[in-house]
Amino acid sequence: MKQLLVVFLSLWVLSAASEPPSLHMGLLKYKGGGDWYANPTSLTNLSRFCNQQLGTNFDTEYSEVEVGSVDLFNYAFVHMTGHGNVVFSDAEAENLRNYLIGGGFLHIDDNYGMDQYIRLAMKKVFPELEFTELPFEHEIYHQKFDFKNGLPKIHKHDGKAPQGFGLFWEGRLICFYSYECDLGDGWEDQDVHNDPEEVRLQALRMGANIVQYIFQQ
Numbered sequence: 459m460k461q462l463l464v465v466f467l468s469l470w471v472l473s474a475a476s477e478p479p480s481l482h483m484g485l486l487k488y489k490g491g492g493d494w495y496a497n498p499t500s501l502t503n504l505s506r507f508c509n510q511q512l513g514t515n516f517d518t519e520y521s522e523v524e525v526g527s528v529d530l531f532n533y534a535f536v537h538m539t540g541h542g543n544v545v546f547s548d549a550e551a552e553n554l555r556n557y558l559i560g561g562g563f564l565h566i567d568d569n570y571g572m573d574q575y576i577r578l579a580m581k582k583v584f585p586e587l588e589f590t591e592l593p594f595e596h597e598i599y600h601q602k603f604d605f606k607n608g609l610p611k612i613h614k615h616d617g618k619a620p621q622g623f624g625l626f627w628e629g630r631l632i633c634f635y636s637y638e639c640d641l642g643d644g645w646e647d648q649d650v651h652n653d654p655e656e657v658r659l660q661a662l663r664m665g666a667n668i669v670q671y672i673f674q675q
Contacts, residue, residue, distance in 0.1 A: 482517050482521055483505055483516060483517075483536075484537070485522050485537055486537065487522045487523060489525075489546075491543045491545075492540035492542035492544050493542065494539065496540055497569065497642040497643060499646045499650065500643070500646050503646065504665045505517065505520065507645075507662040507666055508666050508670075511663075521533070523536065526549050527553070528553075531560070531562065534562075534672060535563060536565070538564060539567045539569045542571055544578075544579040545579065546579050555583045555584065558583075559627055563633070565636070566635040567635075568635070568637045568639075569642060577589065584627075589635060590623060590626070591621055592622045594608045597671060597674075598622070598667060601666070601670040602666060603664070603666065603667050605663075605664060605667070609622050609636055609639045610644075610664055611638075611639060612657060613639075613640040613643055615638050619638065622634060622635070622636055623637060634668060641664055641665055643661075644658050644660065645662060645665055
């Protein structure tokens with residue numbers, strides 16, 4: 459089950475030696491009508507930030523990867539976002555399940571309006587699991603950057619406090635779901651949403667924490 463994680467850890471170690479990019483972030487492409495392609499500059503900026511702050515060697519050109527593709531297994535970090543509907547076929551759900559059980563990691567970021575759909579979609583992937591809210595003490599909030607109150611609030615949405623939910627498989631966090639937060643918008647180029655620089659920095663720092671946590675599980 460941990461074979462993928464071992465490979466990803468090895469790549470991180472090798473990346474420290476000023477080699478060509480050895481790690482890639484993947485943007486999950488899904489069906490259902492939701493805008494999976496939202497925030498086109500976010501992963502580029504997060505990759506660059508992680509390289510600067512964590513010493514990783516991510517290619518700043520991320521890749522789009524379909525839920526049902528075997529290519530999914532090539533990515534240490536897969537990010538999913540959108541505002542609307544999400545639909546997984548049986549084969550796609552099985553592929554995503556195998557990827558996550560095998561050592562992969564999925565970050566889902568509700569870009570507003572995605573919540574009711576993603577919960578149903580992920581229930582198809584893991585019918586036996588439930589999203590549980592992570593306590594502020596969880597390690598994902600205390601990596602290189604310390605977030606003692608959990609997720610930062612990036613965009614207002616419904617004005618609720620941001621929440622971080624997780625799916626766990628045999629004690630390992632395999633999926634982190636950020637809700638009422640909108641990290642991806644904060645990762646975007648500044649002129650896209652005109653967020654204050656400190657807000658963008660908080661979003662990028664939390665993103666880096668997620669990435670660092672993946673390699674330390």
